[in-house]
Amino acid sequence: MTPLAIDLFCGLGGWTQGFLAEGWDVIGFDIERHIYGDHRYPAQLVLQDVRTIHGRQFKDADMIVASSPCQEFSYRAMPWKRAKALPSRNVAPPGRNPPCPAPRNARPASPSR
Numbered sequence: 001m002t003p004l005a006i007d008l009f010c011g012l013g014g015w016t017q018g019f020l021a022e023g024w025d026v027i028g029f030d031i032e033r034h035i036y037g038d039h040r041y042p043a044q045l046v047l048q049d050v051r052t053i054h055g056r057q058f059k060d061a062d063m064i065v066a067s068s069p070c071q072e073f074s075y076r077a078m079p080w081k082r083a084k085a086l087p088s089r090n091v092a093p094p095g096r097n098p099p100c101p102a103p104r105n106a107r108p109a110s111p112s113r
């Protein structure tokens with residue numbers, strides 16, 4: 001049976017292309033349909049905010065990958081005063097690539113060693 005991967009925040013499908021090349025089926029979730037020239041998402045795309053998804057949508061999944069937007073975090077790592085002055089949470093402008101809330105059952109990571 002062909003394994004199924006779920007690609008959350010799939011964008012144009014960087015993860016998806018790897019899975020497809022290895023013979024997997026993939027379903028991608030994103031809030032936008034990204035099209036750049038001839039490039040578009042190469043598998044089944046579900047247009048949905050990941051904050052509204054339910055686990056039953058993945059009941060047949062063998063793998064779930066997620067690569068949430070990171071621009072705000074990368075910006076904060078820059079040495080500019082303006083970046084350092086950003087508030088510690090919710091740095092994204094409202095309505096555009098909002099930071100993702102932690103899953104309800106998330107626990108803090110254990111310190112390594």
Ligand SMILES: C[S@@+](CC[C@H](N)C(=O)[O-])C[C@H]1O[C@@H](n2cnc3c(N)ncnc32)[C@H](O)[C@@H]1O
Pocket residue numbers: 008009010011012013014015016029030031032034048049050051067068069070097098
């Ligand atoms: C880092 S990019 C994804 C890159 C992609 N995984 C790849 O391998 O090419 C982040 C993506 O998250 C999407 N996104 C942002 N907020 C989202 C949300 N709340 N629900 C679903 N997708 C979201 C953006 O539209 C964007 O395509």
